[in-house]
Structure formats: C-alpha cells, structure tokens
Amino acid sequence: MRELAVVVGTRPEIIKMAPVIRAAEGRFDLHLVHTGQHYDPELSGTFFESLDLPTPDENLAIGSGTQAEQTGQALVGVESMLADRDPAAAIAQGDTNAVLSTALAAAKLPVAFGHVEAGLRSFDRTMPEEVNRVVSDHVADFSFAPTDQAVSHLESEGVTAGVFRTGNTVVDACREHAPLAAEHSTVRSDLGLAGEDYVVATIHRPSNTDDSDRLRAVVDTLDDADAPVVLPAHPRTRSVLDGMGYDPSGSLRLVDPLDYLDFLDLLANARVAVTDSGGIQEEASILEVPCLTVRPNTERPETVEAGVNELVGPETLAPRLEALLTDDAACAAMTGHPDLYGDGRAGERIVDVLAERV
Known part of the structure; x- marks a missing residue:
C-alpha cells in the first residue's frame, strides 16, 4: 500500500486534517508527523485522543521560537523523514510554519506535496501566515482549494496545474x-x-x-x-x-x-x-x-x-x-450561511485525488 505522509503542527491543523486522515485510512499507509509547534498537551496532544485519531508516528518537538527557528527545525525534521521513507506524497494544511517546512522539504527532494486549504489570501505580507500560504501554493503539486475565490487567487498568480476545488475540511470536522x-x-x-x-x-x-x-x-x-x-x-x-x-x-x-x-x-x-x-x-x-x-x-x-x-x-x-x-x-x-465552505465531503475528495494521481 502506498504511503501518505501527513504533517500537522497546531491544534487547528489537527482538527482540519482529521477528516482527511479518516478518509485515507485503508487507502494509504499513513505516516503521521506532529512538528510540535503547539506543544502544550491542552492545545494538541489531547486532540488526537478526543478525535479518535491515531497517535503520531513522530513528534519533532520543535516547540516555540522565532519564525526562522520553528521553520528551520521543522524543515530539517520533515526533510529527514521524507528522505528516509520516500512516501508517495506528503500533505499539510493551512498556513503555519509546519506547512511551509513541509512544502519546501517535499519540493526539494522531490516528493509530491499536497496543500490542503490552498489559495487563501489576506493580501497582507506583514502576516507570516500570508508568506507561508503563498510560498506553499507555488511549490505544491496538488492545491486543494476550499472555494471558488481561492481557485481564482491561485489562477491570478499563475497557479493552474494541479488545482482542485474540494470545499473546506472544517465543514467535515464540524x-x-x-x-x-x-x-x-x-x-x-x-x-x-x-x-x-x-x-x-x-x-x-x-x-x-x-x-x-x-x-x-x-x-x-x-x-x-x-x-x-x-x-x-x-x-x-x-x-x-x-x-x-x-x-x-x-x-x-x-x-x-x-x-x-x-x-x-x-x-x-x-x-x-x-x-x-x-x-x-x-x-x-x-x-x-x-x-x-x-x-x-x-x-x-x-x-x-x-x-x-x-x-x-x-x-x-x-x-x-x-x-x-x-x-x-x-x-x-449575521446568521444563515452554513454552507459557505462546502458540503462536508472535502476530506473524501482530497483523498480521491491523491489515490488517483500519486
């Protein structure tokens, strides 16, 4: 069975990747890596148990630090993991330093990289998250965009290959x-x-x-x-x-x-x-x-x-x-629009794309 490396680093990533992990079980051999960016057990560790998710196979334990320290340490750890295991693909979600590190490590090895929640833009480069989003999208092999607007953002930046509108896994999770x-x-x-x-x-x-x-x-x-x-x-x-x-x-x-x-x-x-x-x-x-x-x-x-x-x-x-x-x-x-981010099948769509193409 092909291996899929799933990298998470923070509480929101664990929540949003849970539907993808569930959809991938039985279709891929999962290797779950937690960078440890959220290192307080109340912010991350207990979530795996409460969401009935597998315990991470690796914890890089990078903890706190500057943007460069977190990104650099995660980059070294993720690169080593990918080089040792050579998975069919690596995926990460969102806009954290864990995502940037995974994107860069995968692109340079190379290992196919899937960016879950691609195409979001605040257009504010003073936000570290915005830089992480843009760089990750431009090296991704698979861009899983949650909305039509996210697809449009990618198109305006010349990112058109490997773009899939899937909805947002946050709907699945909720x-x-x-x-x-x-x-x-x-x-x-x-x-x-x-x-x-x-x-x-x-x-x-x-x-x-x-x-x-x-x-x-x-x-x-x-x-x-x-x-x-x-x-x-x-x-x-x-x-x-x-x-x-x-x-x-x-x-x-x-x-x-x-x-x-x-x-x-x-x-x-x-x-x-x-x-x-x-x-x-x-x-x-x-x-x-x-x-x-x-x-x-x-x-x-x-x-x-x-x-x-x-x-x-x-x-x-x-x-x-x-x-x-x-x-x-x-x-x-200020209520009445529960369907802005899709129908709750984003995780399934993401795994379908990966199963067909890697």
Missing part, C-alpha cells in the same frame, strides 16, 4: 464532531452558562498580543460586556496578560485552553464569537454564530461578504458587541 460535543460536553454547565446568552472569545495573534495598548483595549471591552465572555487563553495571550498584571473584574472569564469538543460545544451555543482566528471565522459561519474578527483584514472574505462576520478594531468592538448582545434582529442578520 458536522462530524458537533453531535459528539453536544452529547458529551458539560462545559456550559461547568461554567454556569447553561441557558444563558454568552460570548466566546479567542485572541492570540501577535498583531493583537504584541501591542499592550491594543490588547488592553480589547480585553477591557470584553470585561465590560453585557453578557459573560469566556476566553480560553492561548499561552501567548496568558503570558502577555500576566505580564501586564491584568485581572478581569467584570464579564470576562479567562479559562485554560479547552478540549476541542468542549470548545466546539461552547462555540455552537454562543450568541456571539469574538476572535482573531481564521479557523473560528469559518466554524462560526458553519454553526451560524455571528462573528466579530479583531483584525484589519481576513483571508476568509466570503464570511464578510455573506454578512456573517465583521472586521472590527479595538475602537469599534464595543458598539458592535453591544448591538449583537441587545438586538435580536441584528444578531439574526
């Missing part, structure tokens, strides 16, 4: 896991939120956490909201807030990172999501939860165009959050 979350999670009752309107928030991007004034303005707004706000704190965010001596005293509840199924249940039942995460913009649209994204741009523009997501700054977050918490019509207007 549809597969939301019923499990509803059945098994007790997170809302544990947090005393059962039957209440509440906000779920995630803030972790350096553009927000590295500017103390900006971060303080965001968390002050969340702490002054008209409903409870639950923020599972990324280690980066927690470290910065601790360094600021920030101690919320109002509506904001800082909690440790949650198990994926707990977070999915929390998000699915929230009145509003506030985030700077690309993946949560997608998940909120699928689960029909209005989303406010604390960023000046997004690589998920279809959510903004559909009216289910809005880009806000620290200065506009407060009035928009208040409106969504107090005005049912405004809240309802």
Whole structure:
C-alpha cells in the first residue's frame, strides 16, 4: 500500500486534517508527523485522543521560537523523514510554519506535496501566515482549494496545474464532531452558562498580543460586556496578560485552553464569537454564530461578504458587541450561511485525488 505522509503542527491543523486522515485510512499507509509547534498537551496532544485519531508516528518537538527557528527545525525534521521513507506524497494544511517546512522539504527532494486549504489570501505580507500560504501554493503539486475565490487567487498568480476545488475540511470536522460535543460536553454547565446568552472569545495573534495598548483595549471591552465572555487563553495571550498584571473584574472569564469538543460545544451555543482566528471565522459561519474578527483584514472574505462576520478594531468592538448582545434582529442578520465552505465531503475528495494521481 502506498504511503501518505501527513504533517500537522497546531491544534487547528489537527482538527482540519482529521477528516482527511479518516478518509485515507485503508487507502494509504499513513505516516503521521506532529512538528510540535503547539506543544502544550491542552492545545494538541489531547486532540488526537478526543478525535479518535491515531497517535503520531513522530513528534519533532520543535516547540516555540522565532519564525526562522520553528521553520528551520521543522524543515530539517520533515526533510529527514521524507528522505528516509520516500512516501508517495506528503500533505499539510493551512498556513503555519509546519506547512511551509513541509512544502519546501517535499519540493526539494522531490516528493509530491499536497496543500490542503490552498489559495487563501489576506493580501497582507506583514502576516507570516500570508508568506507561508503563498510560498506553499507555488511549490505544491496538488492545491486543494476550499472555494471558488481561492481557485481564482491561485489562477491570478499563475497557479493552474494541479488545482482542485474540494470545499473546506472544517465543514467535515464540524458536522462530524458537533453531535459528539453536544452529547458529551458539560462545559456550559461547568461554567454556569447553561441557558444563558454568552460570548466566546479567542485572541492570540501577535498583531493583537504584541501591542499592550491594543490588547488592553480589547480585553477591557470584553470585561465590560453585557453578557459573560469566556476566553480560553492561548499561552501567548496568558503570558502577555500576566505580564501586564491584568485581572478581569467584570464579564470576562479567562479559562485554560479547552478540549476541542468542549470548545466546539461552547462555540455552537454562543450568541456571539469574538476572535482573531481564521479557523473560528469559518466554524462560526458553519454553526451560524455571528462573528466579530479583531483584525484589519481576513483571508476568509466570503464570511464578510455573506454578512456573517465583521472586521472590527479595538475602537469599534464595543458598539458592535453591544448591538449583537441587545438586538435580536441584528444578531439574526449575521446568521444563515452554513454552507459557505462546502458540503462536508472535502476530506473524501482530497483523498480521491491523491489515490488517483500519486
């Protein structure tokens, strides 16, 4: 049986690659590699168990570090793995340093490389993720684009060979896991939120956490909201807030990172999501939860165009959050487009392409 190397490095990658891994079982001999970019067990390790995925065959344990350190260490590790095993193909998802390292290592050996979630663009080269996306797309043998717009972005850059519109595996993941979350999670009752309107928030991007004034303005707004706000704190965010001596005293509840199924249940039942995460913009649209994204741009523009997501700054977050918490019509207007990213069969389509062509 042909071998397929699957490389993941962060929590969102594990979630989004889960449908691909499941679809590939029995059709490929899987070799699962975790770069360890998310090294906290609460952010990655427990996800394999909660999603009923195989334990990684290798963990490169690169941990934290600069962009160059993470990319360089993962590049060395992935290159060594690919050279030793010579799989039929290697695939990675998204826009992290793990993806860039896999793309470069595969392209130079060469091993066929498949980029899952190809063609996303924020058009902001100050974002490390944007650089990772562009480079990975331009060396990929297979570009698995989630939307027509992603296909158009690739075409405008001259990438036309090996492009397949598959939908986004995040839809597969939400549809597969939301019923499990509803059945098994007790997170809302544990947090005393059962039957209440509440906000779920995630803030972790350096553009927000590295500017103390900006971060303080965001968390002050969340702490002054008209409903409870639950923020599972990324280690980066927690470290910065601790360094600021920030101690919320109002509506904001800082909690440790949650198990994926707990977070999915929390998000699915929230009145509003506030985030700077690309993946949560997608998940909120699928689960029909209005989303406010604390960023000046997004690589998920279809959510903004559909009216289910809005880009806000620290200065506009407060009035928009208040409106969504107090005005049912405004809240309802930001729902109703759960199918922006496909029909929940993206993982199957990706594996079908690989099975036919490698």
